[in-house]
Amino acid sequence: MLIGEVAHRSGVSARMLRHYDTLGLVRPTGRTVGGYREYAPEDIRRIFHVEGLRSLGLSLRQIARALDDPEFAPAALVGELIRDTEERLRRERELLERLRRVDAADPAGWPDVLRVVELLRGLGSTNAARRQQVLLTSAEEAPMPADVLAEAILTESDPNVAGALRWALARSGDDAVASLSPGLTATDAEVRQRAALALAELPGDESTALLTEALADTDPAVRRTAALALGARGDTAAIPTLVATVVEGPNDVEAAELLGTLSRDPLWANRILTALTAELDAHPEPPIRIRLTQALAELPGTLALNTLRRLTTDPNRAVALLATSLVSALSQAE
Template identity: 70%
Template sequence: MLIGEVARRSGVSTRMLRHYDSLGLVRPTGRTVGGYREYAPEDIRRIFHVEGLRSLGLSLREIGRALDDPGFTPSTLVTDLIRRTGERLNREQELLDRLRTVDAAEPTGWQDVLRIVELLHGLGSPDAARRQQAVLAPAEDASPPADMLAAAVLAESDPYVAGSLRWALARADGDAVAGLAPGVRAADVEVRRRAVHALAELSGADATAVLTAALSDPDATVRRYAALALGARGATTAVPELVRTVVDGPNDVEAAELLGALAADEAWAGRIMGALAGEFAAHPADPAVRRRLTQALAEMPGRLALDLLRQLTRDPDRAVSLLASALVGVLEERSEE
C-alpha cells in the first residue's frame, strides 16, 4: 500500500508518515520500482500502535522504546504520565479559574484586565507580606472583586493576611456571601473555619442564613464562630451553642455577654436560665465549668439569676460560692436602690 492510501485509511498525514520514517519509528517494508514507499500490513499495524501510544501522551522517543525494547515495562512510564497529566490539568484549572475571575470582574478594557491579573499574582504570592500588600494597596486603587477575595480568604493560612482579606471582603463590591458559602460546606475543616470567620464580619440576611446552617457543623470551632456571630446579631437560634461555649470555652466571657443580651427578651429569659441551670446539674464535679457558668450568671439582666446565685453561695467549690455570694450582694444592693 502506497503512502497516500495509508494516510487516507489511517488518518495520519503523509508528512507525519515521512517523519516517522526519518526517525526509524515506522519504516515501510518496501519500495516500488519508482522508489515510492510501500507499506505492508505489519507496517500499518505499527502505525496504529504508534498513534495509540501518542494518545496516552508518550513522546515519539518513548514510543520507539516501548515498541522496540523487549525488556521495556510500562508501569514506571505510565505512573510518570499520570503525574505529568495531573500537573498539566492543575495548570489548566488555575488558568480557567483566573479567566473566570477576570470575566466576573467585567473589565471594560485591557488596563482593567491587567490590574486584575496583577492582583491575582499578588494574592497568589508565596510571600505573606506580598499577599497583604496586594490586599491593602491594590494597583491604582483598584478594589479586588468580592469573589476573588473570598477565594483568597478560604485559602489563606496566615492570620494577619487573613484579617486583611476579611476587612477588604467586607468592603468589596459583589456577592461576598456567595463566594464564601461553598467554604462552609468544604471537607477541609480549616476552610470551613475560615469561611465562617469571614461570614461573621458580613451583614445581611444571606450571611445570617449561612451562619445558621453552620451551627450544625461537626467541628466545635466552626459552631462556636457561628454562634458568636449570630448572637451578636440577636439571633436566638445561637442560644444552645452559646451555652455550650460557656461550658467548654474558649470565648466563654463573650458568649455569656451575648446570652445576657438575649435574655433581655422575656420570651427567652426563662429558657436561657433553664439551660444554664441544667449545665450546673450536668457538671456537679467540674469546678472549672461551674466557675464559668457562675460568671455567666453575672451577665443576666436584672434579678433574673438571683435565686440560682443564692443556691450557689453554698456550692462546695469555694471559688464558686465566693463569686456567687459577691454577685448576690451586688444584686440585692441594686434592688434596694
C-alpha cells in the same frame, strides 16, 4: 503501494511519511524504477504502530526505541507518561479555573484582567506576608471578586491573612454571602469554621440565615462562632448555644456578656436565668460553676440576685466567695 496512496489510506500526510523516512522510523521497503517510495504491507503496519504509540503521547524518539529495541520494557515509560499527563492536566485545570475566575470578575478592560491575575498570583504565593500584601494593596484600588476571596478564605490557615481576606470580602459586594455558602457544608470542620467566621463579618439577612443554620453544626467551634455572631445581632436563636459556651468555654466571657444584653428583653430574661440555673444544677465542677456564676452577674438589675445568694453557701469556696462578692455589689445597687 506508493506514498500518495499510503497517505490517503493511513491518514498520515505524505510530508509526515517523508519525515518518518528521514528519521529512519518507517522506511519504505522498495523504490520504483522512477525512484518513488514503495511501501510493503509490513511498512504500512509499522506506520499504524507508530501512530498508535503517538496517540499515547510518546515522542518519535521514544517510539523508535519501543519498536526497535527488543529489550525495551514499556512499563516504566507508560508510568512516566501517566505522571506527565496528570501534571499536564493539573496545569490545564489550573488555567481553566484561572480563566473562569477572570471571567466571573466581569472585567471591563485589560487593566481589570491584569488586576485579577495579579490577585490570583498573590493569593497563590507560599509566603503569608505576600498574600496579605496583595490583598491590602488590591482592595485599595477596587472591590475584588467575591468568589476568589471566598475560596481563599476557606483554605487560608494563617490568621493574619484570613483576617485580611475577610476584610476584603466584606468590601467586595453582594455576592459575598453566596460565595461562602458552600463552605458551611464542607466535610472538614475547619473549613466550616472559616466560613462561619467570614459570615460573622457580613451584615444582612442572608448571612444571618446561614449562621442560624450553623447553630446545628456538629462541630462545637462552628456552633460557637455562629452563636456569638448571632448574639451580637440580637438574635435569640443563639441563646442555647451561648449558654453552652458559658459552660464549655472558650469565649465564655463574651457569651455571658451577650446573654446579659439579650436579657434586657423581658420576654427572654427569665428564660435565660432559668437556663443558667439549670446548668448550675447539672454541673458540680467548680470551673464550670464559676463561669456560670460570672454569667449570672451579667444579667440586668437584680434578676439573678436570689440565685447568687444561694451560691454564697456553695460547697466550693471559690464559687461561694465569688457569689458573696457579687451579691454585695448587687445589693448596694438596689
